[in-house]
Amino acid sequence: MPENAATLAETPVTALKGVGPKNAERLSRLGIFSVQDLLFHLPVRYQDRTRIVPIGALRAGDQAVIQGQVELADIRYGRRRSLLVRLADGTGSILLRFFHFSATQQANMARGSRLRCFGEVRNGPQSLELVHPEVQRVDEDATVEVEQALTPIYPTTEGMHQLTWRDLTGHALALLGRGGLQELLPDAVRRDYTMPELADAVRLLHRPPPDQSQRLLSDAGHPAQRRLAFEELLAHQLSLRVLRQRQRRRGAPVLAGDGELQRRLLADLPFALTAAQQRVLAQINADLAQPHPALRLVQGDVGSGKTVVAALAALHCIEADCQAALMAPTELLAEQHLRNLAGWLEPLGVEVGWLSGRHKGRRRQTTLDRLGDGTLQLVVGTHALFQDDVVFRRLGLVIVDEQHRFGVHQRLALREKGASGQVPHQIVMTATPIPRTLAMTAYADLDLSVIDELPPGRTPVSTVVVADSRRDQVVERVALACREGRQAYWVCTLIEESEALQAQAAEDTAAALTEALDGLRIGLVHGRMKATDKEAVMAAFKAGGIDLLVATTVIEVGVDVPNASLMVIENAERLGLSQLHQLRGRVGRGAQQSHCVLMYHPPIGGIAQERLGVMRETTDGFEIARRDLEIRGPGEVLGTRQTGEMQFRIADLLRDQDMVADVQVLADRLLREHPERVAPLIRRWIGDRVHYANV
Ligand code: ADP
Ligand code: MG
Secondary structure, three states: OOOOOOOOOOOEHHHOOOOOHHHHHHHHHOOOOEHHHHHOOOOOEEEOOOOEOOHHHOOOOOEEEEEEEEEEEEEEEOOOEEEEEEEEOOOOEEEEEEOOOOHHHHHHOOOOOEEEEEEEEEEOOOOEEEEOOEEEEOOOOOOOOOOOOOEEEOOOOOOOOHHHHHHHHHHHHHHOOOOOOOOOOOHHHHHHOOOOOHHHHHHHHHOOOOOOOHHHHHOOOOHHHHHHHHHHHHHHHHHHHHHHHHHHOOOOOOOOOOOHHHHHHHHHOOOOOOHHHHHHHHHHHHHHOOOOOOEEEEEEOOOOOHHHHHHHHHHHHHHOOOEEEEEOOOHHHHHHHHHHHHHHHHHHOOOEEEEOOOOOHHHHHHHHHHHHOOOOOEEEEOHHHHOOOOOOOOEEEEEEEOHHHOOHHHHHHHHOOOOOOOOOEEEEEEOOOOOHHHHHHHOOOOEEEEEOOOOOOOOOOEEEEEEHHHHHHHHHHHHHHHHOOOEEEEEOOOOOOOHHHHHHHHHHHHHHHHHHOOOOOEEEEOOOOOHHHHHHHHHHHHOOOOOEEEEOHHHOOOOOOOOEEEEEEOOHHHOOHHHHHHHHOOOOOOOOOOEEEEEEOOOOOHHHHHHHHHHHHOOOHHHHHHHHHHHHOHHHHHHHHHOOOOOOOOOOOOOOHHHHHHHHHHHHHHHHHOHHHHHHHHHHHOOOOOHHHHO
């Protein structure tokens, strides 16, 4: 590596001619502070002004420079006054159309003038047209030069014109002598992956010579672009690997019991684990027996049976005389976990406790005391678990359910509750499948397990999409199903964040349905109800004492009532794919055929239509996740994980998915063979922008 070169990473943009305080402020809005930042600010597309295209060869959609003679110039008074100019070059002719023009412009374009124009070709009423092209008069004898390189068009911000960008990047490129941007990829690597050198790639992308494919460049498929995206993905991968190595260096309790409790629960269960559950459990058991903290993400589609795996993992911990904590994102879900886990574990003699935000005073203190002295072996709860006064005697394992609801920092807070400097093992369970390439990139600091199989005997839910003008028919259908002894959900959605409004909507709906469905037993749950009331309703529904449960999206995660086989979702167009998938996952848990009715209020937009179409076509969570990624992009799909942690300058997780496998391999290779390059790569692309340093 070149040494002691004044690196452009350390040179502020203000060192460039033309960057005063105003432009510096504008550049900072785009995160550009150093000359290196500016060089990594790549054009979004390119225009080809390097050659004059024969008019006869133009197609609609082309952006081109043309040159010809004015055959006719005319002002039309139609709906709008416009100047029409017919330009011909011997191969064909085209119409230039202007709605605004000055007398000088008009004179310039008089019949017989020779013009050079640049613009986008469109289909006009009679012929191809250029609307408001850039126009330059060319004289017969004087030759006017064409551009030598494709013209870059930069992503910009208010007040920064393309000419300014070209100017500034021109100055920056002039500083890009040898060593200005260190080449951090080893020669052998660049050779193996046939990648251009960094400086050459950057130079090419800012000033591509005319022989470069404009199409390839505009689709970001050029080797120079891919090389930069690759390096950025690599740096990101490395930063997470380093983070992981650092975490692994800390100590964790070795959890290796005799397996007796796990065996007993397995014997008691009314079902056998699926092969996928067994595989994931084996991975977890192996993790927990290590002297450093496990950090594993368990992905499993809705209904794949993650809870029982969590219970078995907790037993593994308890067998080794440590405490386990299970954290859920909502009280409703935490309560349900408590019920399931207590039901499974208490018969084995395990002490199970419960901690939520609504526990105050004596009851809470008792729980805290029993955690502190180690009597409680498993505690289930909400985020209340990571309050400061919660102290464990010997916390060995933290299981976080439905991880996407928690921020990374909340998750990390529980890790600090280990005894005497030890970090508890951690398992994160999520029912929001993330496409594999995305998971490998976003969660490179975690080990991944996938429960990729549903328990036997499930029938896929059949889904229909109907306009709410057919609401009466839907109500009829609910009545029919319930009279046949089946149970149903009716989900009310509101975009408003306010729980009060949501609760109100659910109450109104419940009242209306009670009126329409005389004789059915109708229950209601929403986030504003007292926890004990919520629990009572859920218990009644589970016990079959309620036919139709009207609910807000509080039931989105975790609720498990196998006899419920019909779900109606109102205003389904308002919800995202993963939320719809979660909700629908509440049905299809028993043996009978289940149905889901997605009701929408027309008219709905294209994206909403597409989402509902996906829901109708498939019930596979991974397929839905893949489609979600296409529709929404990686940022949205990753949710909280994204904020500040997954911002790429050049790479695009969707577009560059094909690189992810190579990035993994290369990250290993660099850590092994060129560890000295790791920190500079991370610094270049990630800098201090994230929290990695202090995790
Ligand atoms: P999720 O992965 O969505 O959290 P749950 O853990 O709630 O799924 O499991 C869904 C249902 O499937 C529960 O009723 C659970 O008891 C049941 N279940 C879990 N594993 C199996 C299995 N191997 N065979 C049959 N039923 C199972
Ligand atoms: Mg679950």
